Amino acid sequence: QVRLVESGGGSVQAGDSLRLSCVTSGISLSTTYMAWFRQAPGKEREFVAAISPSDVYIDYAASVKDRFTISKNNGKNTVTLQMNALKPEDTAAYYCAAGSNQIINPRVTGDWLYWGQGIQVTVSS
Numbered sequence: 001q002v003r004l005v006e007s008g009g010g011s012v013q014a015g016d017s018l019r020l021s022c023v024t025s026g027i028s029l030s031t032t033y034m035a036w037f038r039q040a041p042g043k044e045r046e047f048v049a050a051i052s053p054s055d056v057y058i059d060y061a062a063s064v065k066d067r068f069t070i071s072k073n074n075g076k077n078t079v080t081l082q083m084n085a086l087k088p089e090d091t092a093a094y095y096c097a098a099g100s101n102q103i104i105n106p107r108v109t110g111d112w113l114y115w116g117q118g119i120q121v122t123v124s125s
Contacts, residue, residue: 002026004096004116008055011122012069012086020081022096022116029053029074035106036070036081038092039118047107049081059106064090086123093118 008020035050049060049070071081097112105111
């Protein structure tokens with residue numbers, strides 16, 4: 001059984017940093033694409049960042065590039081999203097996602113197989 005459990009969310013001021021973690025079980029990060037998505041109230045879930053099993057492929061949404069960093073520790077079964085210089089528009093529920101060893105279009109929610117329960121990030125101005 002695959003489980004993805006997010007932690008590290010909270011309420012911060014604009015310009016602050018947060019570090020989200022996703023602890024996984026039932027999958028191997030050395031053979032699985034991983035990603036973070038987010039969903040603000042009244043909006044569709046949107047792509048944030050993705051990382052390939054080998055760490056060679058890393059992709060970011062334009063809105064977070066140069067501020068967010070995705071990484072993973074295969075031995076600890078953990079995927080991390082370091083978020084710096086947070087803005088009010090980053091406010092959303094953040095979701096960890098796991099795919100397979102191949103992803104056709106990582107920016108599309110339908111290509112991902114497993115999802116965490118989500119964790120709230122609120123950034124006030």
